[in-house]
Amino acid sequence: MYMTQGLHRSMQQRPQQVAIRYEGKETTYAQLGDRVARLAGALRQLGVQDGDRVAMFSMNSARYIEYYMAVPWAGAVLNPVNIRWSAAEILYSFEDSATSVLIVDDHFKNVAATVAADCKHIRHVIYAGDGETPPGMLSYEALIADAAPIADRFRHGDDLAGIFYTGGTTGFPKGVMLSHSGLLSSASNAIMFGLTGRDARVVMVMPLFHLAMFSSVNIQMMVGGSFIAVPSFDPAALLQTISDTRATEMLLAPTMFQMLLDWLDHNPERAASLDLTSLTHLRYGASPMSLPLLQRARAAFPRAGFAQGYGMTEMSPMVTVLGPEHHNEESLASGRMGSVGVPVFTVEIRIVDSQGREVPRGTVGEIAARGPGVMLGYWNNPKATAEAIRDGWMHTGDGGYMDEDGFLFLKDRIKDMIISGGENVYSAEVENALASHPDVAQNAVIGVPHKKWGEAVHAVIVPKPGTQPTLESVQAHCRTRIAGYKIPRSVELRESLPTSSVGKVLKTELRKSHLR
Structure with a gap:
């Protein structure tokens, strides 16, 4: 390869x-x-x-x-x-x-x-x-x-x-x-899963330096599809581009989906002038998408098949896929829609404990993966390479579990897990509970120092316009959805969350103001 x-x-x-459409020019x-x-x-x-x-x-x-x-x-x-x-x-x-x-x-x-x-x-x-x-x-x-x-x-x-x-x-x-071979074998999985085709017109709006977008380049080169390059993310401009070019596919981070949906909600007259019916494949990745947000997206684009990809740069990048066949009411009811899917064809996964031993199904541990996409190593950093790759397995640093049918469920980054009073609290679970609060637009959950419990669950919330969620309302909402020890003990309201260029919330930035 x-x-x-x-x-x-x-x-x-x-x-x-046509291979590339960019600013009115075709190549x-x-x-x-x-x-x-x-x-x-x-x-x-x-x-x-x-x-x-x-x-x-x-x-x-x-x-x-x-x-x-x-x-x-x-x-x-x-x-x-x-x-x-x-x-x-x-x-x-x-x-x-x-x-x-x-x-x-x-x-x-x-x-x-x-x-x-x-x-x-x-x-x-x-x-x-x-x-x-x-x-x-x-x-x-x-x-x-x-x-x-x-x-x-x-x-x-x-x-x-x-x-x-x-x-x-x-x-x-x-x-x-x-x-x-690692990059090409990874890209081939999207084709094997039926997530694209030779007549695809793919909007490339996430930054091209990111490996997920480079993988999209490789995928379309293999099938002979068309690229629609967009310089940067702007909801109005992006939607107009989709309408004008009859784009069929797009990959977005969850935060981008949220901004896109908010624009559609706040600009109904302009939205009505757009034809978005050409979209047949919508993929999301880079970070987990809450179920409420996913349901909003599915309702806004009912003709599109949704798919989620979980991966990491060190895996070239694909690890699992949750395809369109699992974005339906049956999968919602079974909980499968909350998973990140099954391993792609070229990747093997196991869940391991701190000693590298595989744990039983349903038990949370670290996700380890192997296959041709495993990186060659970290440049000029043999120590970090040896820590990450053990016996051919890439240790991802992500916590999760696998069910009896091989579906992978993410819980948290190992380093983001909160240990409060000896109990493990996975921030993603709390964030998912908060996402359905009527006054919460976005949220992130971190652990902050606590004299008695070691760490306490702290929620950073971006309120919906015109609302002011309180600690009491947040706790009452979460109490019906998650265990008591997982409920936020403090709430902080912000106008926005710090994010990376691909929409990942930078929790290291959120923690800085709480360091001792």
């Missing part, structure tokens, strides 16, 4: 199929293949050798998708940059990975220039914007125009395909090394 395999297939089988697979081969040629002319790292620091665009194919075509290694990082975090990742070439767009050209000047490894900065090329940078379009297309280097199998940095909120990020 090799990263450009799907592109070669689509160039051969569907050369005139066919034949045109995409030519631009990728030329960009790869330009990179080799700049001195990029097999295994060299090439970074992309950009909003979503057609050029980002070209980057994802051109770098492996040139035999090099991908290093997409988290657009929410500070300059110090970006510089660290470049120094750590010895990145030699940086591609940057208009949004980040100033930060990129500063970081590149401070990084001893960066040899070239390529400007992939639409304005005048800044001093000291090379023009992306000029490089493609002047370079001759080259043959694919065909790095494959266990060759390093990309370094995907994770974390950065509790220390410097770790570089996850992923192989060609």
Whole structure:
């Protein structure tokens, strides 16, 4: 398996199929293949050798998708940059990975220039914007125009395909090394589960640096579908794009779904002018979605089949899928809709205790997974690699249990579990109870220090407009849904929750104000 395999297939089988739609311009697979081969040629002319790292620091665009194919075509290694990082975090990742070439767009050209000047490894900065090329940078379009297309280097199998940095909120990020075969085997699961097809028109609105979106690129390259690149998330603009392009698929984080649904509720006249009936596949991931929010989404998009993917960067990224056949009233009644589904075809899962021993079905433990998608390791960090991968099993750090039929239920990140008076409290369970409170728009639950109990359950709530939920109302609501020791002992109201670029709530930020 090799990263450009799907592109070669689509160039051969569907050369005139539209591969990318971006800002009113369409690129066919034949045109995409030519631009990728030329960009790869330009990179080799700049001195990029097999295994060299090439970074992309950009909003979503057609050029980002070209980057994802051109770098492996040139035999090099991908290093997409988290657009929410500070300059110090970006510089660290470049120094750590010895990145030699940086591609940057208009949004980040100033930060990129500063970081590149401070990084001893960066040899070239390529400007992939639409304005005048800044001093000291090379023009992306000029490089493609002047370079001759080259043959694919065909790095494959266990060759390093990309370094995907994770974390950065509790220390410097770790570089996850992923192989060609790991990434392609992971992407193939979406096809085997029937979650897409060759006539797909996929809106790509989550940040493309995120592995879930790169996986979507790989999936569509394999089937020959079309990408609709959207620079950033804006509910009104996104819905208009769906209506205009007759998009069929989309992947969103739960927080994005909430903002989309809130916009539809608050703008009924504009919503009525949109045609969203083309949507047939809606996927959600990056963090758990509460059942009340999922029910709202299903009601808003009744023609679409919903699917959830659970995964992590270290698994390339897919681990489980809960498909459309389990998003129905029967699965709601049985509780299955509250699971993250079953292992994908290329992944094996087991639930283990602190000693790595498998626990009985229904018992909460740590989720461990193995398969071809397991990372090669953490870049320059053998200690962390040895802690995470044991006997071929990736220890995820997520707590959960498996039922008798093999459905996986997430409980919490192991590090986010609250231990109050000796009892384990899983924050996700409390958050799900709070989500159905009539005055709660969003919420997050953390443990805060308590003299008597060690930790106490603390709820951080974003109220719905015009409401003011109290501790008493929150406790009364939860008391009918969860055990007494799980009920929040304190409540904090906020205008918003701190989130990552893909919508994950940053609980480390919420805890800071409660540290002793």
